[in-house]
Amino acid sequence: MPLDLSRSQALFAASQEVIPGGVNSPVRAFRAVGGTPPFIERGAGCRIYDVDGNAYIDYCLSWGPLILGHCHPEVVAALQETLSRGTSFGAPTELELRMAQKVIDCLPSVEVVRMVNSGTEATMSAIRLARAYTRRSKVIKFIGCYHGHHDSMLVRAGSGATDLGVPDSPGVPAAAAAGTISIRYNDLEGVEAAFREYGSDIAAVIVEPVAANMGLVLPQPGFLEGLRRVTREHGALLIFDEVLTGWRVAYGGAQAHFGIDPDLTTFGKVIGGGLPVGAYGGKREIMSMVAPSGPVYQAGTLSGNPLAMTAGLTTLEVLGRPGNFERIVALTERLVAGLNQVLERLDLPYRAASIGTLFGLFFTTERVVDYETALTADTGLFSRYHHAMLRRGIYLAPSQFEVGFMSLAHTEAEVDATVAAAEEALREALG
Ligand SMILES: *Cc1c(COP(=O)(O)O)cnc(C)c1O
Numbered sequence: 001m002p003l004d005l006s007r008s009q010a011l012f013a014a015s016q017e018v019i020p021g022g023v024n025s026p027v028r029a030f031r032a033v034g035g036t037p038p039f040i041e042r043g044a045g046c047r048i049y050d051v052d053g054n055a056y057i058d059y060c061l062s063w064g065p066l067i068l069g070h071c072h073p074e075v076v077a078a079l080q081e082t083l084s085r086g087t088s089f090g091a092p093t094e095l096e097l098r099m100a101q102k103v104i105d106c107l108p109s110v111e112v113v114r115m116v117n118s119g120t121e122a123t124m125s126a127i128r129l130a131r132a133y134t135r136r137s138k139v140i141k142f143i144g145c146y147h148g149h150h151d152s153m154l155v156r157a158g159s160g161a162t163d164l165g166v167p168d169s170p171g172v173p174a175a176a177a178a179g180t181i182s183i184r185y186n187d188l189e190g191v192e193a194a195f196r197e198y199g200s201d202i203a204a205v206i207v208e209p210v211a212a213n214m215g216l217v218l219p220q221p222g223f224l225e226g227l228r229r230v231t232r233e234h235g236a237l238l239i240f241d242e243v244l245t246g247w248r249v250a251y252g253g254a255q256a257h258f259g260i261d262p263d264l265t266t267f268g269k270v271i272g273g274g275l276p277v278g279a280y281g282g283k284r285e286i287m288s289m290v291a292p293s294g295p296v297y298q299a300g301t302l303s304g305n306p307l308a309m310t311a312g313l314t315t316l317e318v319l320g321r322p323g324n325f326e327r328i329v330a331l332t333e334r335l336v337a338g339l340n341q342v343l344e345r346l347d348l349p350y351r352a353a354s355i356g357t358l359f360g361l362f363f364t365t366e367r368v369v370d371y372e373t374a375l376t377a378d379t380g381l382f383s384r385y386h387h388a389m390l391r392r393g394i395y396l397a398p399s400q401f402e403v404g405f406m407s408l409a410h411t412e413a414e415v416d417a418t419v420a421a422a423e424e425a426l427r428e429a430l431g
Contacts, residue, residue, distance in 0.1 A: 142185040215400060264286060
């Protein structure tokens, strides 16, 4: 049963004339799996509907933010109420205070928080702040971790344990990337070596506490604790990039799950409930350096926008009600257990995994602990699987190196239907 995507194909062709690659963010173009991305007309609950009338159970959820599903009635009602009073004032509102208090309630490491408009802005600002606070210039990041598209974080993964930055994209000045040290994820010894060599010049270590932009890669026991210890020893800051893991790995983020107290945390995705939001926050002493309370400049015309605050606050409120987060985790675990039964039944050596409301499945027999081992995955098999799932009405993120997301709007019935579809899709993909 081939999928009719004729209207999507026409829209994609027209979009390619006027938008780079036809999309406003590269992954949406389906280049990693091939074919035409369905153009989406609407979403409701755990489903999205494309312009050709196809329906899909959605495990991408706008790349994570929609943890309540599409058009949650309370989010829609709250947005309509806010909308009727105006969309933006560029002046302080009570909503921003409530959002800051909410974030601080959820994460003990955060005493002061600044809202921005994207995850990219959040990490860019946190790194600027870390450099100002420590009066140092270098930043350690991990190969395969994504922290947005600003210059200093677009650095190619090099060979060897550590590599001084080489820009990952034309247009990034060598100088902007030169301050970035890239180290393999889970390589604590590499971090220690970098600190031995450049210690007094390293402002911060930025890490996805659960790596989720190269597929799902968990921190090895002791890795995050080690980062906390080494940064303290050397007077550098530890920045947890929880743009993806915040309110996903646990309600209080990966830092709650692993019991780590970072100096700064960056947020995005769920905190905006589907509207454009990011945030960064942390210790009062550090955050008090941000303008206008301090000299580190950072601003935004639409930062703390009332609609964005409303969607985010309502999402966090609903998600925080007793049992809701646990329910999404249980659905995620049910899906992974079902997928693993299928993989066993088909005598395949791969296993799905989850943490909190995130799940992943690598088509490799290697134990994936970093980018290099992630790259051993069979991307051809993933592409065939992805399209076979799409034809069965299951929408997965279009790359082997993305994670899956669960929402409160999914039910056991949809999860079980997904497992059944996966069995057929895998048989088909294996030929
Ligand atoms: C998505 C993501 C970002 C970038 O957020 P945008 O809102 O896309 O700019 C940064 N860090 C992590 C860990 C992310 O997953």
